[in-house]
Amino acid sequence: MVTKVAGTIGARNPAVVRARVLAALGAIIERDGLARLGVNALAREAGCDKVLIYRYFGDLDGVCREFAQSRDFWWTLDDLVQGLDPAGLSRTRALQVLMRRHAAAIRSRPTTLAILAHELTERSTLAIALEEVRETRTLELFAWIGERFDLPAAVDLPAVSLLLGSAVNYLAARGRDVSVMGGVALRSDADWERILSAIDALIAGVVPPQ
Amino acid sequence: MVTKVAGTIGARNPAVVRARVLAALGAIIERDGLARLGVNALAREAGCDKVLIYRYFGDLDGVCREFAQSRDFWWTLDDLVQGLDPAGLSRTRALQVLMRRHAAAIRSRPTTLAILAHELTERSTLAIALEEVRETRTLELFAWIGERFDLPAAVDLPAVSLLLGSAVNYLAARGRDVSVMGGVALRSDADWERILSAIDALIAGVVPPQ
DNA sequence: AACCTTTGTCACCATACGGTGACATGTAGC
DNA sequence: GCTACATGTCACCGTATGGTGACAAAGGTT
Structure with a gap:
């Protein structure tokens, strides 16, 4: 006792x-x-x-x-398209909004950012888990877009999405411990507005409003 | 003895x-x-x-x-602009060529890719060295471009460059051990042509030929 | 009461790491 | 020849890691 x-x-x-x-x-x-x-x-x-x-x-x-x-390392389709009215938005604006929501969702998940950073170095269990959820959700999103908007055949949507999404992921992960890169600040939401505006312009350039 | x-x-x-x-x-x-x-x-x-x-x-x-x-972890200005005739090229085409050369230079340097991957995780000595040379060379390149082409004031060149450059760096580093991402292959030069074409389109959309 | 299982604690193993002191060896200068 | 120094080798220290076996306490069951 x-x-x-x-x-x-x-x-x-x-x-x-x-x-x-x-x-x-x-x-x-x-x-x-x-x-x-x-x-x-x-x-x-x-x-x-x-x-x-x-x-x-x-x-x-x-x-x-x-x-x-x-945990949910990634946005769900609903997170991204919630309250988004396809009828009231040009396809350009819709893609811009989706990209902004993607950025916000990623930046608000420190765990995801850490895994994103690490998966470039090692293929860990968490990296694989993240990879899977990301792939499926991305496909869902593509399907959702494809059903509601028709995009110019000339634009390679997967490639463009991959490019812009990769940039966002990279900069979000990088912004954790570096404050400025190539003359562009990465810390605050105000800094990010500059990046997001550039993305808006890139999207508008490649897929004009119908 | x-x-x-x-x-x-x-x-x-x-x-x-x-x-x-x-x-x-x-x-x-x-x-x-x-x-x-x-x-x-x-x-x-x-x-x-x-x-x-x-x-x-x-x-x-x-x-x-x-x-x-x-070692030289990064391209030099000369690497990128060598044999490039500003008079004979539209500003659009010039930017596209520069981006393609950047991608080729990065992808051909395995050491640089490894450091790029690691710097998201830890701020090591090599990461700092790479950071420095990258910043200076990037500024040199911006200066070079600014002297030879005039760009539409509406386009935020640093932000756009940062975005596309980040995407290239990320995908190049990622392509070392993952072969396909978001439905886009990353391994061979042919795969990369798809990505580079998308970049061409993005550039063309945001900075039209003068 | 006696028992058995679960839960928690501790000591220990082999291995690898970064780092250092002591010693053997070869070469150059005198 | 001899000394002095630079070079290479080896043994060792403290510490951290991943991993395991043995054991003490607490509960529940009969």
Whole structure:
């Protein structure tokens, strides 16, 4: 009897520990990046013994898999097209709005930005999860656009989207720790307005209002 | 006398060892990426004792500094504008050609691609070196363009360049280990022609021939 | 009460890392 | 010849990592 020495954090409740581990994973990714993620660091952050991680999740990859399922790394189609009336918008304006919403959605997800940054270096579990959701959502969006607007055959929509989307992803990830690039600031929303305006112009140039 | 046991690689020639270390650094970066770079790995790759690295370069960072000076991570202005006749080209075509040359120059430099990928994660010595040369060369190029073409005031050239350049950098880095993205292939030069054509169209849309 | 399972803790292993001190070896100057 | 120095080799330290086995406490079941 007696003792009850150690300050058990989970108080014999595995669900609490699991939740803490998952939360800690997010915290580490956002603060230090995926490169500094490890079982030891994760256990430290979660305030639990690393043995529990192995017991509950198998290994670090198991934690990542579960983490990926518990979060939405990407916008949904509804996020992007919500309240958007195809009849009241020119196709040009519609594409511009979609691109702006994409940028806003990405920039507001620090975890996603960290994964985007890391996937250029290593093909981790989280990178693969992000890749999958991104591909499916992108296809959904393309389908949605294709059903509502007809685009000039001359414009290669996938290629243009890939280009502008890549630029947004790259600059959003880069803007986390660099404030200015090529004479263009990346930090504040006001800075981003300049970039988004340029995107507007590029879209307007390549797909004129019908 | 006698013995001459160990297979001394540098044969008492520090210059040889130094050169081998620098070459090994490039090899590791291109093959494994900056994340897997370390003193031990570097010594292994160079086939020398790691003590020599500390003696000759101070530390790993010293090797990187010297490596950065010994290589050109970026195009020079001359690389890009060589043989380009401002009088014979529309401003549209000129910008398109410059962008294509930029892409070709980046894609042909595996070390640069590895650093570009890594700088999203960590601000390493090599990333800083790359950043500096990139900024200065970009300014040079902007000046060159400004002296020879007049651009519509409506178009924000820095922002547009940043956007398209970022996309090219991102896709080039990404194309190293992923073959298709958003339905667009990234591997071969033929795949890239599709991307470059889209860039042509975007440029043509935003800055019409004078 | 006695038992069994779950939960949490601790000690330990092998490995790799960055970094340093001590020593053997060859070469140049005198 | 001898000394002095630059060069190369090896052994070692402290620390961190991923991973595992053994054990103490708490509950529930019978």
